[in-house]
Amino acid sequence: MYQRCIAVHSGGRHVRRRRRSRLPLFTFLLAVFSFAMAFALPQEDGIPAQTFPVKSLPEAQEPGPVLPSDAPDASAWNLLLVNPWNPLPREHSFTAKKLSNGLEVDERCYPDLQEMMDACRAAGLSPVICSAYRSYEKQEELFQRKTEKLMARGYSEEDAREEAAAEVALPGTSEHQLGLAVDIVDLDNQNLDETQEDTAVQKWLMEHSWEYGFILRYPSGKSGFTGIIYEPWHYRYVGRDAAAEIHEQGVCLEEYLTV
Ligand SMILES: [Zn+2]
Structure with a gap:
């Protein structure tokens, strides 16, 4: 019994002591919470509406689509994407420049091609x-010739056309x-196959073509993006x-234009 009273008494003292010590802590936490909420809550409500004269802005200043300032301009003539999913626009035209071997290129790339x-x-x-x-x-x-070659090797016409499209782009x-x-x-090696990558010319071009505005368009390991073999x-x-x-990013044109 004595011990029980002591226990109760002792417990009571504890409670009182705890109550005394909790009050400042509770006040402190309340202050911290109020302070935090003052910053966390939106402030607009406290600001008079007339400080946002949205209607008075001229139309030209209304925000348009947000694009990264360094996003490539995919509509520029030099970045026009042509691949199995993006056919050449019908209206596409350019001024041709004849090379010394009789082949032609768009005259806009001729100076850099010549320099390279x-x-x-x-x-x-x-x-x-x-x-x-x-x-x-x-x-x-070219596409028809490739298809016929594959059919001669036993491909059905449908399979031959599908296979041909990975090597010779569809018209x-x-x-x-x-x-x-x-x-x-x-x-020294004019075969259009992977042995080209070992030639001195390809090694030089792969290292330097970007300096003249050219890229190796169908790199190894990028067929999933380009739709064309290496x-x-x-x-x-x-x-x-x-x-x-x-060149710096190590991407293909499709990846570059969708960054
Ligand atoms: Zn080609």
Whole structure:
């Protein structure tokens, strides 16, 4: 009994002591909470409406779509995307410039192409441009020839067309129709296959083409984006600024334009 009373008494003292010590803590927490809420809650309610003269703004200042300031301009002539999912616009036209071997390119990429070829030759190499601008008819002829070759190897027509499309773009979807793409090979190896990547010309072009505004358009490992197999000979003109960025980022044109 004595012990019980002591316990109760002792407990009572504890309670009283705790009550005394809790009061300042509670006050402090309340102050902290009020302070925090003052910053966390929106402030608009406390500001008179007339400080936001939205209606008085001229129309030209109304916000438009927000784009990163350094986003590439996909509608620019040098960045026009042509791939299996983006056919060449029907109205596309350009002024052609004839190369010394009779092939043609868009004259806007000619000075840089010439400079790149000169620099490659100055390095002691022998680059050969074996394909440049192609008309729709020429692309159709190449596609048909590839399809027939596959059918001769036992492919059904449907399978042959599907397989051919990965190697020879469907008419209307070839960059060669843009006038901004060139196939460049080494004089010593003019086969359009992966052995090109081992030639001195390709090694030089892969290292330096971006300096002249060209990119290796169908790099290894990017077929899922480009829809075209690895082609270590096909270069596309995108202009020097874009080529430098694409080279630095290690991306293909599709990735660059969707960043
Ligand atoms: Zn090509």
